[in-house]
Amino acid sequence: MLQYDDSAFYFFALSSIIFYIVPSWYTILKKVSAALFSSDESIGAISRTTAEQKKAADLKKNSKGLKTLSSTGFLVNFGITVALTALFFWLYLSVQSDGEVNSFDPFTILGIDSGADLKEIKKAYKKMSLKYHPDKNPNNPQAEATFMMVAKAYEALVDPVAKENYEKYGNPDGKQSLAVSIGLPEFLLNTNNRNVVLVAYLIIMVGVIPFAVWSYYSNSSKFGEKDVMYDSYAWFHHNLNEHTLVKQLPETLAGSAEFRQRNMPKTSADKEEIAKILTKVRGSMNKPAYNHPVVLKGNVLLHAHLTRQTSVLSEASSDDLKYMLRTSNSLVDAMISVCKHQEALGAALNCIRFSQLMVQGMWLKDSELLQLPHFTENEVKHVVAKNIADYMKIPNGQKKGLKDFTEEQKADVFKTCELLPDITVESKVYVDDDEDDKVYEGDLCTVHVTLTRNNLASGEKVGLVHAPRFPFPRREAWWIVLGTKEGKIISIDKITNPNKVVEHKIKFLTPRVGTYEFDLYVMSNAYVGFDHKSSVELTSLDASTLPEYKVHPEDAELDDEPTLFEEMMNANVENDSDSEEEEDSDEEEEEEGGIRELTAAERKKIELQNARKKAASAGGDDSDSDDDEVQEVYNEEK
Missing domain, CATH: 1.10.287.110 (DnaJ domain)
Incomplete structure (x- = not known):
């Protein structure tokens, strides 16, 4: 009879606990190590210019030190792990004293x-x-x-x-x-503990487990691709279309489901602060389409960042803004994917431009030169160059707008000009495995795009984006977009390859006969003023003009040969026909055997007839009697 065994329970509990505490301690130690010993570069806390020093210091403050381990999830997991570890050692000591399972002493x-x-x-x-x-x-x-x-x-x-x-x-x-014994403690058999065990069982089976499953399912079912909530996708689908402008996108982003709980004003002081900030940024805002408190607060905070007026924000509002900017990368990518689904080329390009402006802390009417450290509108007035790309090409000694800068500030500007991207884009159209350069209707056409970063040395990889006003590190990436003149998206992809030379292939079916011109965009995810636009021409020819394809005789013979399946089927048919023929031949042989192999009566009859003939020839008179005898024997045999 099976019985509950404390010793077996100890081993069972030890093996169960170890599956949790080992990976948990590994995660805890990894986080502690990252908080205490991680390098500045690994957390993006690098300051290549003095403008980045404050950002680097904030990243170190928020990403390093024991206070970074104060999150609720980490503390709860740490407490559970410590408790289970203590229980593990207690069970281990119990096994040492009573460790033989189901022992009989x-x-x-x-x-x-x-x-x-x-x-x-x-x-x-x-x-x-x-x-x-x-x-x-x-x-x-x-x-x-x-x-x-x-x-x-x-x-x-x-x-x-x-x-x-x-x-x-x-x-x-x-x-x-x-x-054999059951690996459960013996106190479960005690009648005094019956009610406690039953109540605990009901709580776990009816309460804890269903609640845990429901919580996991309800939380996981809220998120789609890129860890963006389904409600956010629905909101983007509702607000984005081919006519969406850049000035409308802050409000669209502010309405994301990820911000609805955090950005809800909780006190009258919060509402007063939002109203105060609104008066400062109203001139830069598009007329709000929604007056919901959550959308309005997020819209106002984003405009405070875009117009560089974050100094008026309280600490709580600054934290809310940082939370929005932290998740903005995945949310903007989700907005672009919605535009791709709608084939809205203009809206997708505006989403990319909006991402650039957020990273650099700029808005629509700002000069591209404000991406340079220490530059204000006053310095911009003295610059002759029309855009930042032209300003970068000017020798350092001839750059304007630096008259009032210190040597350290000038060095920051020169260093930033070295960090800013300088790219060359090349493209060509072809069909794979085609000897000539002609493209025919229905071919799988390839647009091969080559992006070269001229500011990198051979073998060098691009570093972090220079964005002192964006509170988090951002990796440089490029959007490669191919669209029609009618504003439809053919392909849109984000390229994160950090190498000097990056190649990307866009494949699509060649349209009907005619000459087409597509727009190819190569746009930065973080810098303003470095986008490339070029035209891709494609002439689709009539496939019926191609020479008739003649099959080689040997190939034709191969086509005539039966396949393995046909050979198997033919073999089965032949076997069936052979078996039928064998049955027919057996029947014929049986019939022939009936003619050749005479019965005993027939042989007796022939013998008597021969005997009668011999007697007749000898002159005997008993022929009639012989005939009667033969007939009698034959009848009896039959």
């Missing part, structure tokens, strides 16, 4: 020393048998099981046969095939 069961004499054995047996006797412990299966073990232990020490079996096999009943 009569001395231990009776509570006596291994050298006890017969008198002590009988005394211990009498004491324990009275204590655990079923009559004194009604409806107590644990006491009943203990009573049986006491009787068994006494028998193993007193009865000669049982003692011999115990000494030889470890069991008084003789050799056992298998000793």
Whole structure:
């Protein structure tokens, strides 16, 4: 009979706990190591210019040190791990003292020393048998099981046969095939604990487990691709279309489902602050389409960042803005994917431009030169160059707008000009495995785009984006977009390759006969003013003008040869026909055998007829009698 066994439970609990605490401690130590020993470069806290020093210091403050481990999730997991680790060691010590699973030791069961004499054995047996006797412990299966073990232990020490079996096999009943126990603690059998066990079982099975499953499912079902909530996708689908402008996108981003709980104003002071900031940024805002408090607050905070007026924000509002900017990368990517689904080329390009402006902390009417450190509108007025790309090409000694700068500030500007991208874009159109350069209707056409970063040395990789006003590190990436003149998207992909030369292939089916001109855009995810636009021309020819394809005779012969499947089918047909022919031939042979192989009556008749003929030729008169005899024998045989 199976029984609950504390020793088996110890091993079961140890093996179960170790599956949690080992990966948990690994995660905890990894986070602690990252908080205390991670390099500045690994967390993006690098300052290549003095303008980046404040950003780097904030990243170190928020990403390094023990205070970075104060999140609720980390603390809860740490507490659970410590408690389970303490339980693990307690179970380990218990195993050390009582570690043999389902062991049978009569001395231990009776509570006596291994050298006890017969008198002590009988005394211990009498004491324990009275204590655990079923009559004194009604409806107590644990006491009943203990009573049986006491009787068994006494028998193993007193009865000669049982003692011999115990000494030889470890069991008084003789050799056992298998000793099995249930890895659960014995207190579950105690009737005094019955109600507690039942209530705990109901709580776990009816409450805890269903709640955990519901929580996991309800949380996971809210998120789609790129860890963006489905409600955000629905919001983007509702607000984005081919006519969406850049000035409308801050409000669209502010309405994302990720911000609805955090950006809800909770006090009258919050509402007053938002109203105060609104008066400062109203001139740069598009007329709000929604007056919902969450959307309005997010819209106002984003415009405070875009217009470089974050100094008026309180600490709480600054934290809310940072949370929005932290998740803006994935949300803008989701907005672009929605535009791709709608084939809205203009809206997708505006989303990319909006991402650039957020990273650099600029807005629509700002000059591209404001991406340079220490530059304001006053310095921009003295610059002759129309855009930042032209300004970068001017020798450092001839750059305008630096008259009032210190040498350190000038060095920052020169260093930034080295970090800003300088790219060359090349493209060509072809069909794979085609010897000529002609493209015919229905071909799988390839647009091969090559992006070369001229500001990188051979083998060098691009670093982080220079964006002092964006509070988080951002990797340089490029959007490669191919669209029609009618504003439809053919392909849009984000390229994150950091190498000097990056190649990207766009494949699509060649349209109907005619000449087409597509627009190819190569746009930065973080810099303003470095986008490239070029035209891709494609002439689709009539496929019917191609020379007729002639099959080589050997290929034609191969086509005539039966396939393996056909050979198998033919083999089955031949086998069937052979079997039918064999049956027919057997029947014919049987018929022929009936003619050749005469019966005994027929042979007797022929013999008698021959005998009659011989007698007739000899002059005998008994021919009639012979005929009668032959006929009689024949009739009898039949």
